Structures are given as C-alpha cells and as structure tokens.
Amino acid sequence: MKIKCSTLFTLLAVLLLCAAAPLLWAAKVGDPAPEFTAPASNGKTVHLADYRGKYVVLEWHNNGCPYVGKHYNSGNMQRLQKQWTSQGVAWLTILSSAPGKQGYVTANEENDYLAKMQAAPTAALLDPTGEIGHLYEAKTSPQMVVINPQGVIIYSGAIDDKPTTDLQDVPNATNYVSQALQQSMAGKPVQTAATRPYGCSVKYADATY
Amino acid sequence: MGKTRPCNLGLSPFRTLAFALTVLTSANVRAAGTAIPHGTVELIPESPWITAGRTLNLGLHFQLEKGWHIYWVNPGDSGEPPRVKWQLPTGLTVGAMEWPAPRRLGSPSIVDFGYEDAVTLLVPLHAAANLTAQQPAQLTAEVTVLVCRELCITGKVQLSLSIPIKSQPAAPDMQTQDLFNATRKLLPQPLPQNWKFRVAEANGSFVLTANFGRQVPQATFFPLAESQIDNAAPQNVQPTSGGFRLTLRKSEQLLKPLARLKGVLVLPNEQAYLIDVPLSKPAVAKNVHGNFNAKLLLATIFLKGEL
Incomplete structure (x- = not known):
C-alpha cells in the first residue's frame, strides 16, 4: 500500500493536535464547542454534532454531591430540563466520575436515578474516562455549558449565583443558564457569559480532593 | 503547658504547628468541640471575660480527621x-473574620x-463603650461548613458561648494564649515598607515582580477574589537578584480588565503577606491571545497537509 507523504503528514498533525487538544482548547466562551461522541444511559450513542441547529445545555452531574442535591431535591434541575427541552433545547447530563469515585454510575443505575428523580434531560451521557469533562475543562458538578445553534459556546460556569448547598437559596437565585438562553434566543448578547462554576470537584480518575 | 517546639521530624512547619496545636487542644481542660462531619468545631474566647469599649478575640477552632479539609475565604x-x-x-458586634494563609489542595x-x-x-x-450587664452575654454562632x-x-x-462582662480588662488566659499566638503567626501580615511589587499583564498571565533586596526562591500566591487567576495552573517562580518573578495564568472567567491584584503571598518560611498591587499599564502593544496563535498554527498545518 502506498501512502502519500502529505497524507502521512496530515495524519501526524491530526494525531499531535488530538493529543494536545485539551491544552490548546480549554473550551471557552466564544469558541466552537468541541465535538464528542458518547454512550447515553438509554443505550443510544450521542454525537454533539447531531444537535447542530439547536441550543444545547451540558450539565455536569454527580448524584452524591450536595450541590447537585440542592438542585435535584428542590426540583430545580428537573424544572429547568422540562422548561428548556419543551422549547427545543437539547439537554445533556454528563457523568464524568471515574469508576470507584463518587457519582460513578452504570447505565442502569443512571436510568433508575432519572426515573426516581423524574429528571428529564434529552440524554444522560456516560463519560467515565472524563474525556468530555476534560475537553470542556469541567471543574465541578453542577457545572453548566450553553451552546448556541451555530455550535458556539455562549455560557460556561455556575448554574446560578448562589454557591451554597442550601435548598432555600434556590428560589432567590439568578439562574445563569436560563438567562443565557433567554438573552441569546432574543438575539441579545449574553450578559454573564462566564462565571466560576461552584460545587463538588469533578471526580476524575486523578482526583484526590 | 507551654507550646512545645518539637525537633524537626521532616514535617513542614505548618504540619508541625498543626500537630502542636492538636496536642495543645487535647491537653487543655476544655470541653471537647461540637461534632461536624469528620471533625469538631469549637468557639474559644481569648480571655475569660469582656470589658466595655474593648475587643475580645474569638477563635473558631476546627479540628479535622486525617485527610479531610475545609476551605479558605476563596x-x-x-x-x-x-x-x-x-x-x-x-x-456586642463582630468584625470581619481573619483567615490564616491556606494551602493548595487538589489534583x-x-x-x-x-x-x-x-x-x-x-x-x-x-x-460598646456603654456596655453594662449583670448577666453574662449569651452568644450564638450558627456555623455552616463544607468538609471534603x-x-x-x-x-x-x-455553638453558644456565655461571656461575663466585667469592668476590669481580663488578664491573658494562659490556656488559650498559645493557640491565639500560633494562629496570629499564620495570618497574612502587611508588606514591609521596603518591599516593592509590580504586576503586569503579558501573554494571558499576570506577572508579579517582587523586590525584597534579596533572592527568594519560592512563593505561592492565593487570590482573594475568585475568577482572577487560573487556580490549577502551575505558578512559575523565576528567582531574580532582588526577589522573584511569579507568573500567574489569567482565569478564563475574568472577562473585565483587572484593576488590582489582591491576595496572600506565602514565602518559603511559611510567612504570609497580604498584597494589593495595582496593574501596570502594558508597555507593549496588546498581546495576541495564546489560543488564537494555536488556531493559526492548526490552520497552517492543515493547509500544508492538503498541499
């Protein structure tokens, strides 16, 4: 088999860049959202590219984290999921905990959790290698990312402006995800486009804290 | 019991101090702290009573099981x-909480x-100056703490505390003096007059130049405000003849220009200093963002590959 030198060069370049990608592109607001493919808990395979033309919300999740608990036990996260998916937004819950770490779940465990909590994301993606997490530099759960129909990140950070575990803080919080979606859908620039994501650290394989 | 200074067992001064404090606390004839997850917390007055017009320091003392931690103000x-x-x-009123210098924890x-x-x-x-009371003052503190x-x-x-109010100032309490003195040593201090600091922005980083008049090989910066520097980025220290240059990568969440860099600087002897330095105006033209360069590079490589 004959391989052209230029083909080899391209391959090499792509390989090099793939390896360096997390360093080069910590996915930032204003950047194209990095593509990914992941198995969903419902058995399907999800490609981010499938949702081009729609708004996409990414929600980092860990069912043992008290900050995530605040939003699920108050019903806030489920309300947001239903509110926005009913308006055509794709909502992807992402599970980046490594096996053996807090928040790691199998597909069945996640399906049971979704049913029990009456959660309604478009899909819950299993990311036990932390690949998607690292691609988006997800630091905490619940960290949130909003992607516009053109595939550009328009928000990354906290779910709201109350970085606590107190359920009583939910009703008075300013929700940055809803704000970003509303402003962008109205054709306005997103006022608060990046915030410090609060919560529990994402339990990647190398996590010790 | 006076504070013992154990000989060097290969422990960092902070750990040695923490160890000494542990021994100290358990040796004291104080009621044990109130349980929190994986530890205890206790409200300790520096002196046994308070006097009108004066200030009494309260210590909120956390004791944690091995491996567990709590957080700094940022x-x-x-x-x-x-x-x-x-x-x-x-x-009675309380002032702002004073936080000993923290440590970097994480992956x-x-x-x-x-x-x-x-x-x-x-x-x-x-x-207050007009404070008078026959009864001791009853204080309650509701403490919320995340233990990880x-x-x-x-x-x-x-937590509750009953503090008598007396007209004569209290003499120092030997039982608590060591704890409070040790804690004060860990609090960030104001900068000595002759130390000079400068901060400039370059290539997506803040470069903190320190001049102490001597070489300082190591330093760690802790920003007081969130979303100013990239916390996980390694802090690159370059020793200079008069001090060091410390490079701190800017946070992705910092969307507005920063006017001042405020934080705690910890030097090799565990001495912590409070710094608050205005940003110098950039001397050169605005820097091209590092990421932009990376994209250009990618485009160039792909173009070459297609040829």
Whole structure:
C-alpha cells in the first residue's frame, strides 16, 4: 500500500493536535464547542454534532454531591430540563466520575436515578474516562455549558449565583443558564457569559480532593 | 503547658504547628468541640471575660480527621468557605473574620485553597463603650461548613458561648494564649515598607515582580477574589537578584480588565503577606491571545497537509 507523504503528514498533525487538544482548547466562551461522541444511559450513542441547529445545555452531574442535591431535591434541575427541552433545547447530563469515585454510575443505575428523580434531560451521557469533562475543562458538578445553534459556546460556569448547598437559596437565585438562553434566543448578547462554576470537584480518575 | 517546639521530624512547619496545636487542644481542660462531619468545631474566647469599649478575640477552632479539609475565604475551583451567622446581645458586634494563609489542595486539573488537620479562624468581638450587664452575654454562632476529602459533606451546627462582662480588662488566659499566638503567626501580615511589587499583564498571565533586596526562591500566591487567576495552573517562580518573578495564568472567567491584584503571598518560611498591587499599564502593544496563535498554527498545518 502506498501512502502519500502529505497524507502521512496530515495524519501526524491530526494525531499531535488530538493529543494536545485539551491544552490548546480549554473550551471557552466564544469558541466552537468541541465535538464528542458518547454512550447515553438509554443505550443510544450521542454525537454533539447531531444537535447542530439547536441550543444545547451540558450539565455536569454527580448524584452524591450536595450541590447537585440542592438542585435535584428542590426540583430545580428537573424544572429547568422540562422548561428548556419543551422549547427545543437539547439537554445533556454528563457523568464524568471515574469508576470507584463518587457519582460513578452504570447505565442502569443512571436510568433508575432519572426515573426516581423524574429528571428529564434529552440524554444522560456516560463519560467515565472524563474525556468530555476534560475537553470542556469541567471543574465541578453542577457545572453548566450553553451552546448556541451555530455550535458556539455562549455560557460556561455556575448554574446560578448562589454557591451554597442550601435548598432555600434556590428560589432567590439568578439562574445563569436560563438567562443565557433567554438573552441569546432574543438575539441579545449574553450578559454573564462566564462565571466560576461552584460545587463538588469533578471526580476524575486523578482526583484526590 | 507551654507550646512545645518539637525537633524537626521532616514535617513542614505548618504540619508541625498543626500537630502542636492538636496536642495543645487535647491537653487543655476544655470541653471537647461540637461534632461536624469528620471533625469538631469549637468557639474559644481569648480571655475569660469582656470589658466595655474593648475587643475580645474569638477563635473558631476546627479540628479535622486525617485527610479531610475545609476551605479558605476563596475556596478555589470547588468547595465553599465556612460561614457563621451570629446572634449577639445589644452592645456586642463582630468584625470581619481573619483567615490564616491556606494551602493548595487538589489534583492537576482542579485546585482548591483550604486547610487540613486543624485551623483557627479569628473573629474580633467588639463591646460598646456603654456596655453594662449583670448577666453574662449569651452568644450564638450558627456555623455552616463544607468538609471534603474526595467527597464533600455539609455540616451545620449551633455553638453558644456565655461571656461575663466585667469592668476590669481580663488578664491573658494562659490556656488559650498559645493557640491565639500560633494562629496570629499564620495570618497574612502587611508588606514591609521596603518591599516593592509590580504586576503586569503579558501573554494571558499576570506577572508579579517582587523586590525584597534579596533572592527568594519560592512563593505561592492565593487570590482573594475568585475568577482572577487560573487556580490549577502551575505558578512559575523565576528567582531574580532582588526577589522573584511569579507568573500567574489569567482565569478564563475574568472577562473585565483587572484593576488590582489582591491576595496572600506565602514565602518559603511559611510567612504570609497580604498584597494589593495595582496593574501596570502594558508597555507593549496588546498581546495576541495564546489560543488564537494555536488556531493559526492548526490552520497552517492543515493547509500544508492538503498541499
């Protein structure tokens, strides 16, 4: 088999860049959202590219984290999921905990959790290698990312402006995800486009804290 | 018991101090602290009573099980600092909490700022000049604290303290002096007059240049505000003849220009200093963002590959 030198060069370049990608592109607001493919808990395979033309919300999740608990036990996260998916937004819950770490779940465990909590994301993606997490530099759960129909990140950070575990803080919080979606859908620039994501650290394989 | 200074057992001064404090606390004839997840918390007055027109320091002393930590006022990438809701009688007010210098805790991609083992947070309690009372003052502190190891647990406890009010100032309490003195040594100090600091922005980083008039090989910076520097980025120290140059990568969440860099600088002897330095105007033309360069590079490579 004959391989052209230029083909080899391209391959090499792509390989090099793939390896360096997390360093080069910590996915930032204003950047194209990095593509990914992941198995969903419902058995399907999800490609981010499938949702081009729609708004996409990414929600980092860990069912043992008290900050995530605040939003699920108050019903806030489920309300947001239903509110926005009913308006055509794709909502992807992402599970980046490594096996053996807090928040790691199998597909069945996640399906049971979704049913029990009456959660309604478009899909819950299993990311036990932390690949998607690292691609988006997800630091905490619940960290949130909003992607516009053109595939550009328009928000990354906290779910709201109350970085606590107190359920009583939910009703008075300013929700940055809803704000970003509303402003962008109205054709306005997103006022608060990046915030410090609060919560529990994402339990990647190398996590010790 | 005086504070023992154990000989060097290969422990860092902070750990040695934490160890000494542990021994000290357990040796004291004080009621044990109130349980929080994986530790205890205790409200300790520096002196046995308070006097009108004076300030009494209160220590919020946390003792944690091995491996568990709590957070500094800026927790870093994750977590949350302890919070206190006070209930105080008329005539008593509390000032701002004073936080000992923290440590960097975490993994390569996520870095938090906090405390392991033990820490005492100081709260000044001010008594009004006209304060008079026959009865001791009853104080209540509702403490909310996030305690983490690999996972995090929230604790909420009520602490109460009864403090007599007397007209004569209290003599120092030998039992608590060591704890408070040791804690004060860990608090960030104001900068000595002759030390000069400068901060400039370059290539997506803040470069802090320090001039002490001597070489300083190591330094760690802890930003007081969130979302100013990239917490997890390695802090590159370049020793210079008069001090060092410390490169701190800017946070992705910093969308507005920064006017001043405020934080705590910890030097090799565990001495901590409070710094608050205005940003110098850039000397050269605006820097092209590093990421933009990377994209250009990618485009160039792809173009070449297609040829």
